[in-house]
Amino acid sequence: MEQLNKQVEFLEDKSFSCKVRDWSGKKKRNLSLSEIYMMIKESYRKIHSEKFNRFFNREERSRMCATVLQFKKDTEQKRKLHQAYFCQLRLCPVCNWRRSLKIFSQVSKIIQAIEQDREHAYIFLTLTQKNVSGEELDQELDKMMKAWNRFLGYKKVKDVVKGSYRGLEITYDKESKITKRMYQEKKDYYKKLGLKVGNKNPNFDMYHPHFHVLIVVRKGYFTSKEYLSHEVWRELWAKAMRLDYLPQVNVKRVKGNTAEAVAETAKYVAKDSDYVIEKDLDLSMNVVETLDYALERRRLVSFSGIMKEWHKKLNLDDTEDGDLVHIDSEKDEELEGEMTLETYAWNVGYMNYVRV
Numbered sequence: 533m534e535q536l537n538k539q540v541e542f543l544e545d546k547s548f549s550c551k552v553r554d555w556s557g558k559k560k561r562n563l564s565l566s567e568i569y570m571m572i573k574e575s576y577r578k579i580h581s582e583k584f585n586r587f588f589n590r591e592e593r594s595r596m597c598a599t600v601l602q603f604k605k606d607t608e609q610k611r612k613l614h615q616a617y618f619c620q621l622r623l624c625p626v627c628n629w630r631r632s633l634k635i636f637s638q639v640s641k642i643i644q645a646i647e648q649d650r651e652h653a654y655i656f657l658t659l660t661q662k663n664v665s666g667e668e669l670d671q672e673l674d675k676m677m678k679a680w681n682r683f684l685g686y687k688k689v690k691d692v693v694k695g696s697y698r699g700l701e702i703t704y705d706k707e708s709k710i711t712k713r714m715y716q717e718k719k720d721y722y723k724k725l726g727l728k729v730g731n732k733n734p735n736f737d738m739y740h741p742h743f744h745v746l747i748v749v750r751k752g753y754f755t756s757k758e759y760l761s762h763e764v765w766r767e768l769w770a771k772a773m774r775l776d777y778l779p780q781v782n783v784k785r786v787k788g789n790t791a792e793a794v795a796e797t798a799k800y801v802a803k804d805s806d807y808v809i810e811k812d813l814d815l816s817m818n819v820v821e822t823l824d825y826a827l828e829r830r831r832l833v834s835f836s837g838i839m840k841e842w843h844k845k846l847n848l849d850d851t852e853d854g855d856l857v858h859i860d861s862e863k864d865e866e867l868e869g870e871m872t873l874e875t876y877a878w879n880v881g882y883m884n885y886v887r888v
């Protein structure tokens with residue numbers, strides 16, 4: 533029978549610059565998330581909680597995400613996603629990967645437009661505060677969002693900032709003990725606390741929400757009198773956040789290739805490895821539930837000033853809730869000549885996408 537001789541064809545998707553797109557890796561993590569939602573759902577079924585419905589929906593939606601992918605392909609074998617269903621959940625590994633590609637594309641396009649007049653320069657800001665527990669996270673995010681608006685309203689900031697992109701990232705500390713790698717990265721910190729490798733991690737089960745910000749300034753800013761030192765940025769953020777201590781703030785001038793620099797801000801909210809924790813599913817359930825509630829209905833990314841204006845002028849759609857199929861992750865990503873359609877479906881047996 534012809535059917536049996538037909539070779540199984542797995543999806544091999546590469547970007548125009550030949551970077552492999554790891555669809556199956558992301559889909560596997562998406563299925564792990566769906567399983568975690570299922571476990572949360574079951575725990576609520578037992579106690580007849582109304583929360584059952586919420587997580588029933590989450591499980592279904594995430595499982596259906598990106599199960600069938602249809603691509604357009606040109607004569608040069610270049611491929612572009614044409615049709616797919618994406619669940620749009622805030623924690624979905626597939627959707628978040630698509631969103632970060634989309635943010636990268638949008639920010640790059642905006643910067644290219646601004647660059648035309650060659651009158652601007654760019655700064656990176658990382659704005660942080662102390663770690664918080666899961667119970668405090670939701671409130672802390674409210675505080676940060678308000679603080680961000682206050683911050684943009686300060687005269688000193690207004691004089692300098694011509695436009696900005698702001699993204700929220702939350703990291704979670706899942707290590708109950710201090711690992712070698714952790715110790716090497718923050719030796720001074722642990723030494724000060726008198727802690728060694730293998731000791732209890734003082735930040736275990738804590739959340740670290742922070743903002744990644746790209747700021748557009750005028751070209752002469754770095755030598756002008758409105759220039760703000762690291763100390764001043766730090767004080768302004770502490771004031772906006774109403775903190776009684778000076779938080780960690782990182783300021784960096786963007787040098788050289790701006791597109792590359794932009795990529796650093798294009799992270800989306802949370803790394804899936806922080807909350808899909810295979811070795812500890814109970815912990816995973818806790819983290820997923822905490823983040824799920826805290827991130828609901830929030831604007832996780834925002835543009836202001838000249839960046840917001842260009843976002844509108846360039847007709848870019850909603851960065852978070854908009855289309856995740858046509859994201860134009862690369863400039864000039866245009867197909868040429870005659871097109872064919874290719875469809876791949878997720879195959880549970882192979883745990884991979886198979887041509888259908």
Ligand SMILES: [Zn+2]
Nearest residue numbers: 597619624627
């Ligand atoms: Zn999804």
